[in-house]
Amino acid sequence: MTGHFSPVYHEGQIEGVVHVFYLQEHLEKAVSGLEFVRELTEELQTIYAASNEQIMAIQPSGEISNIAGAFLENFWQPYSKGELIGQNIYELEAKGLFEPNIVDLCLKEKQRISITQSSRGNVKILSTAAPVMKKGKLEKIIVLSRDVSTEEISERRQEESDHSLVPDLTKKLVYRSQEMSELVKKLKEVAETESTVLITGESGAGKEVVASHIHSYSRRAEAPFVTINCGAIPENLLESELFGHEKGAFTSAVEKKKGLFEAADGGTIFLDEISEIPLHMQVKLLRVLQEREVVRVGGLVPIKVDVRVLAATNRSLRKMVAAQTFREDLFYRLHVVPLQIPPLRRRKEDIAPLALSFLEKLNETYNKEKRLSREGLQLLESYQWPGNIRELQNVMERLVVIGKQEVISGDDVFRAVWDSESEEPGHLTVRGIMPLKEAVQEVEDQLIRLALGKYKTAAKASDALGVSASTVSRRMKKASK
Known part of the structure; x- marks a missing residue:
């Protein structure tokens, strides 16, 4: 047993003593219990800080009261962690920041629940919400979340999680709209065939990106994907670029050169701005598409090529056919499977x-x-x-x-x-x-x-x-x- 004495003063005079006794073993247990709680708290704080999961405490009213662990910044954009605390989760849902609302689902089910949530920026997180009860009343909801976008990339091929097959972020197919979802579905179906595809859409709509995805989904994915902007090549060089040339075919042809069709052999060639090919070249291109062979400039021997052709334009080829600036037979050779990309607006x-x-x-x-x-x-x-x-x-x-x-x-x-x-x-x-x-x-x-x-x-x-x-x-x- 232990304790301590405390004198009792009245007008400067000691009038008594208070003696408080403690059982030594009880005191030691209390101190050791407090020390355990302190160490446990510090340990939990360290674990939270190092966790790759976001831990969020939400009041029954929907107010976000605390955030610990790894803040999922990409999911909550444009909010920072500090800005998010104090916000109401129901108001954030109403603004379209994410879907669905796991807090609402947790309260309706009145039990722990796990779902995948998607942000407005198409970031996916796996969240688990659990109600915390105190004396039979709901005190708060704890939500643990982690970013699963990268996990889906490895599990479902990269395009399934962020709609991307090309490592360069500028080549991503990023979308959320129903129109693009339907286009991508059709794109995947077309990719499994060998049909020629004509991609149409306004300038800047992403025609080359769509073409690259068709190639990447196809059986030719490991073979070359060759692109050429038909409107960017001078008319006098276009034939040589497409079909190649033999040595001495013209003044600067000091050696023979493969054309882009030969370079794409076994793979895919993408003819962007196909509408800009001059009429006399359209005849030669039509022959290549029909015969699946090229003849180099200055050459006589046909060279077989195994190439899938994708073409794109921001102009109406039908109107060009009517105006006799584009060959009708070439149009129908290209217009086997049409894909139209809707404008961003x-x-x-x-x-x-x-x-x-x-x-x-x-x-x-x-x-x-x-x-x-x-x-x-x-x-x-x-x-x-x-x-x-x-x-x-x-x-x-x-x-x-x-x-x-x-x-x-x-x-x-x-x-x-x-x-x-x-x-x-x-x-x-x-x-x-x-x-x-x-x-x-x-x-x-x-x-x-x-x-x-x-x-x-x-x-x-x-x-x-x-x-x-x-x-x-x-x-x-x-x-x-």
């Missing part, structure tokens, strides 16, 4: 994942840590992107290189997009013939974007436009979907 769901994918690559390239604000992302999603994915990529690079702040604001996006020659503030455009109702809506959306860019807030923009602030906010949310 018709698949707005793809803008966010594309922008975040470009941002990730550009941060790595330029050694930056840029993040995209919600306002910035909203503006990107509301823009019409006449230059499609190529224009979006250029704008994202401009934002990363020029901007000085870590967070890319709505103002930054507005200046980067509308400072270009394609669409300046104050200039309203309607691109092509469309139903009148759609045209009116597009012009209204442009006006709202211009007003927001100038006045910065929905309240001021609504005053300038003569509508309510809720109308402006509602239209911007609708445009970003």
Whole structure:
């Protein structure tokens, strides 16, 4: 037994003594218990910090009260860890930041639950949520999550997780829209055949990327994939580039050279901008497609080639056939399986994942840590992107290189997009013939974007436009979907 004495004073005089006794073994147990708790707490904190899993505590109201472990930054963009704490998980779900809401499912099931969640940027995480009860009442929900995007790459081939077969991030097929999902499904079916494919779509829509994926899904995936831009080769050199030449065929032909069809033997050749091939060359190309053999410039001997042909154009070959600037027989030889890529403005769901994918690559390239604000992302999603994915990529690079702040604001996006020659503030455009109702809506959306860019807030923009602030906010949310 042990204890301690404490004197009792009254007006400066000792009037008594309080003697507190402890059983020695009880005291030692209490001290040792406290020491164990302290060591356990430190050990758990160390484990959390080193964990590759994110640990999130969420209140019954949906408020995120704490985050430990590995913060899954790519999943929660544009929020940082500090910005996320205090946010409501239901409000984040309503903004389209992720799906589905595991907290909601956990509360409905009233038990531990595990699901895969997808972010707006198409990052996938495996999450497990468990309710924590205290005296029969729900105290909080603990959610453990880990990024499974890289795991899916190894398990399902790279294209199944991030829709990419080409190591270069700029060659990814990044999408979320139903239109692109259907296109990729058809792309995979076509890849298993040997049919000639004609890929159509606006400039910058990603025709070469689609072609490379067809090749990568095919039985020829390990063989060469040769691309040529038919509009970039001078007319007098095009035949030599495609079919090769013999030594002495012309002045500069000091030795024989294989053409691109021979280089692609066993694999795939992609003829981009096929519409730019001159008429006299179209006859020779048609013969190669029919006979599966080439004759080098200056040569006489046909050379057999085993090549699958993919072609692409941003022009209407049917109209060119009608105008007699493209051979009808060549058109039908190419137009075996048509694939049309929808423009970016018709698949707005793809803008966010594309922008975040470009941002990730550009941060790595330029050694930056840029993040995209919600306002910035909203503006990107509301823009019409006449230059499609190529224009979006250029704008994202401009934002990363020029901007000085870590967070890319709505103002930054507005200046980067509308400072270009394609669409300046104050200039309203309607691109092509469309139903009148759609045209009116597009012009209204442009006006709202211009007003927001100038006045910065929905309240001021609504005053300038003569509508309510809720109308402006509602239209911007609708445009970003």
